[in-house]
Amino acid sequence: MSEQEPIIVLENVCKYFGEFKALSDVNLTVQKGERIVVCGPSGSGKSTMIRCINRLEEHDSGRIVVGGKELTSEVKDIDAVRREVGMVFQSFNLFPHLKVLGNLTLALKLVRKMPKPEARETAMRYLERVHIPEQADKYPSQLSGGQQQRVAIARALCMNPDVMLFDEPTSALDPEMISEVLDVMVELAEEGMTMICVTHEMGFARSVANNIVFMDHGEIVEANPPEEFFDNPKHERTKLFLSQIIGH
């Protein structure tokens, strides 16, 4: 895969939930190392779009290419894609019956077929990277929301993905815990991780994103670098959204 080839391509992607058109001719290109923030009102299709990228949702028409592989209904393709794409969920989705370490090593053992000691070592390394190595032997229920989300990030990072997808990672957190998670995400960005992040955290967007994508009613309305986006929004809907979100 050459440097010029984009790591993710969405071409004319449409997705329906029954009668409801969730994604309408979505076109998006993501280069390696790019950080994309996706924002928009609820129901605009942001989550649906990134969930299509790792095929948690199936798109109905159009093309999605991830890491050079096109997403089809072939199962082995999907598993291969998912290994290279990490996802962090709004509700963390940690495995409740496994300790923190177990959460991180499960996929390493099952998918990467890593032997136990190596898996453990890898897991501890990533736990340190998210600054909570001392929580390794605890169960998720014993951790705070911010800690749980950081474990979730570490869990995704353990698989050494080429791209990280974040689906509103801080929306379910109490305000005082948001920054510990955003800090980790900023560090990741600085290290060069390719990221697509659905979020309402505009401060984060402004400082980290290369490109901000605004979606509404299943369409990409506007996509611009932060300075353009915040200071010079082109569309009415974008202006409206920004005034609502930044207003208070």
Next chain:
Amino acid sequence: MNFDIGLVFESIPKMLVGLGLTLELLILSSFIGLVLAVITLLMRISGRWFLVAPAVTYIYIFRGTPILVQIFVIYFGFPQFEFVRESVFWPFLREPFWCCILALSLNAGAYVSEILRGGMLGVDKGILEAASALGISKTQSFIYITSPIAIRLSLPAYSNDIISMTKATALASTVTLLDMTGVARTIVAQTFAPYEIFLSVAIIYMIMAWMIQKGFGMAEKRMSRYLKPAAG
């Protein structure tokens, strides 16, 4: 009308003899039933119609008919067929004990498979998505994530089912078996003292039910270590 305590104490040793048979029936049927339940469950969730259909039919029939009738169909009914009488299973199927085991196991299999399925449905979809997102295959996810959580969720209902099974073993007395209830009925027929005898047997059953409940309670507690403590 007097209550003959002496009779109660005299009869307890005899009833404990019946206890052996009761426990045999319970343990054997529970075990075979569990195996059947897992097989049935896997068939039911397989998605292939030729596996789902028999599983669903089996569950429907055995949950929709009384155990007593199931026992009678097997014990009284099977001998009607020559192929049964000539088969290699005949030495078993002519014995009331094995007929009861068969009926109780089939019954348990149907109920427990639905209980396990209920446990499966209780697993948070988000967790399964996270597993998919990590590239974990559906089968691996079922073994390492769904199963442990589903088993814990199934425990209360499963313990209730075991208690029901314990009570169902009493039906063995209707086909001449001398389990606790069978012994009790024999003694009552001789002594005309239904209250004393049946009440003491009832007490033994209640103690068994209580012990089973306590046992499962402890197992559940152990399995729930990782859950959030209830206090806010």
Next chain:
Amino acid sequence: MSELVGWADDYFWGAMVVLRVFAVSLVLAVVIGLIGSAMKLSGSRVAQTIANAYTVVFRGTPELLVLLIVYFGAAVTLTAIGQSFDASVKFIDIPPFWAGAFAIALIVGAYMTETFRGAFLGVDPGHVEAARALGLSKFQTFVYVRIPQMWRLALPNFGNHMLSLMKDTALISVIGVEEIVFVAKIATPVTLKPFTMYFIVALIYLCITTVITLAVMAMEKYANKHLVSSR
């Protein structure tokens, strides 16, 4: 096949007996369940202890045993009472139909007590407060707010209890009630087809339980119609 047709009549009337026992037991069980749950929720130590003892005993004892105790016990008691009045009395018993119906009601009533108790506790206290704040009396609140909500919560389990009750009725054949199992028993030596005879019994039960299950599903739909289902 012709000899089987001859028994169709007996099966029919036997099934009627089963349905009658079912109906009587069900009504009694619901009454017992409501009383039992009221006692458990009452706050009175005495009432709670009695109710707790009741549910523990009747949920922990085999159904067959309860049936036998009620039937034979009642006979012994009544006979003893009768003899104390008139020494020439040989034997008094209650008709097995009633012994059976009552015994089954006691058993299922214990389960209903627990279900109703849980369902009453599940009624949002906020709704009750709102009703009282609007001026509804305790009784009106009970009838118009608590019972409809409790009923919706109790329905799934109530449906299961109805099915258990239905299947428990098979036990009354053991104490001599002439219902469908009994028919199979007497038909077997005549037709020499025990499997067929008992299979028909199973089939009849299966039909009845299917009807009950469908009825409960319909009731659940109706009870939940005011709730919006989320995607």
